[in-house]
Amino acid sequence: MRHLLGIKDISKNDIERIFEMASHFKDVINRPIKKVPSLRDITIANVFFENSTRTKLSFELAEKRLSADVVNFSASGSSVKKGETLLDTVNNILAMKVDMVVMRHSSVGAAHYLSKRVNARIVNAGDGTHEHPTQALLDSFSVNEKLGGVAGKKVVIVGDILHSRVALSNIFAFQKLGAEVMVCGPITLLPKYIESLGVKVELDVQKALEWCDVANVLRIQLERQQIKYFPSLREYSLYYGIDKARLERLDKEITIMHPGPINRGIELSSDVADSDHAIILDQVENGVAVRMAVLYLLAEGIKP
């Protein structure tokens, strides 16, 4: 791998290799001394054109625990749009001898665009409504860890599929690892041709929960919706929100995931988010290990 632009562009073998390294790094970060010298002398720029707290923190921790030198750049997409182009911004940063760029950007394809034009390793930390590959890797890694495997498992992704980069990357990752994937949400938030990706579609969240082993519940991202796709949050939480009562009606235990940050009381009730069903904080912990693995593997080619 030269870059990590999307799950679409990598193979099952790549994913398994990342998992292997991530297990190793998970051991590392649970030791008293959490730091290894693997990326010493490698400089990584975290370039975030869109607000992020947890992804940026997770990447930064992963980088620091690998002993990389880290610089951060943040700007909102709109201010960049008015002034300097993306290419100019990144070239300026690269002129200061940066080896890898971790980038989040509001435009679909921004990471691909950059990978064709600059000479550095690119890690896509989210490009608009396209992909968020490290999130999908940590999600599938967490399922693998919790259920002892991914192949043959049934995963439903609930919520705003249309605007979600997590959904698309999750679909590709779980399918590559042999899981069955379903999407569930108000039909206006499901892309019209989503079934062409080989996923099942279910409009009733209770039926979706009955079907699945794992429910990955997405955040309702009102900020990414340019126009109204459903009437109100109240109605959404009544008909698509997951609470204890829904889970109790099932005749089995399912695993609940969420990429965070949770809108408590909208897509997930607190009694579900804080329950034993939820592996939300495991996901966060695994995020650091998975990102360490990705950075480590990408850096292999640049180390002297």
Next chain:
Amino acid sequence: MNYLIHNVEIIDKHSEFNRQRKSILIENGVITQISDISPTQSTDHLTVISGQNLQISVGWFDMRASFCDPGFEYKETLTTGCNAAQAGGFTEVAVLPNTQPVIQTKNELAYLKSHNLRHLVQIYPIAAVSVNAEGKELTEMLDLHTHGAVAFSDGIQPVWHSDILVKTLQYLQKFDGLLINRPEDLMLTRFGTMNEGVSSTMLGLKGMPALAEEMMIRRDLDFLAYAGGKIHFSAISSARSVQLIRAAKAQGLQVSCDVAAHQIAIDDAALMSFDSFLKVNPPFRGKADIEALLEGLQDGTIDVVVSDHRPQDEESKNLEFDLAEFGALGLETAFGVLNTFGKKHLSLEDKIDKLTFRPRQILNLPQAHIKVGEEANLTLFDAQQEWTVETKYIQSKSKNSPFLGTTLTGKPVAVFSGAQTNWQEKN
């Protein structure tokens, strides 16, 4: 200077000379002889051009191009646009009104037409239907017609306002004027950047459904049946659009349409590369749409092939895909693309017909003829020549061709317009 084009194959389905090899003598800009004569010696006053392996037709006409001038001269000027047209084998071009200011008074018409005195390529201005092409208030179409507007259109913008559309169809009937509409429901294509389909789903890009075009064609056809007049749909792109227009023609409505040459060559799967040069409106559709467009060209449902030339400077294209502007260059590749990708469906004379006779007929302009006594309006071309599109050959001021690196079959060689030509002896 006089020219003898020796032993050249005439391509013109409306001429008795179609598919015949002849020698054509042009003296002082007028065709004076069409014969089987062998070449005389080249003298100071006569240039002999060998037509071996070449074809000739009447000069090509493009019905949909943006020259960006006045207002966006950093993308294209009238002169660079005409240079691109000439390189692409076109002697006449109808240009869209989406300039700054919009082409909506006789002043702008005069500006465009004044260029015709300085260039071989003749510009035919299409004037705006509505003030600033905003679709809210009618322009002075009678006056614009009097001062040389060849048709009326809001260009890259659809005439979305139902009442404006009906009134335009009615108003233009006084002089049998033509409304050219680009069918697009802007509410359905909002925030869209490519065709809605499997590819847009995989890319997470908001799609522009073909429905947005088809709905508007249905609507406009109903208005046409109600109001009378005639309408030309420009740059259609979907299979159902072809069906709708085919049915309307069968019903006897006065409707015609065109397709952009690039639309029959590229499908939306190509967008997986995020190449912003492939960002066009209407967007590249699916393979089945391309097949339907080709069938529409074949059976005559689609009357005309246009370049839909829309130059964009580097700063408008070398951007993240969703921020890049729509549009592709077309004039210099239109024939090569049509000839290459339309090979199975259209004979050479049918392709040429859609670049010559049909656009002039729809715009109610005088036809050009290959005939003794006619002023020269000719395009000399090589339908077999293979060439690869490269930035360095592009005459347009902008370089946003979706065909860079593509090998096409068929290339214009020279154009003749009256006493003017861009013929150059190859060394």
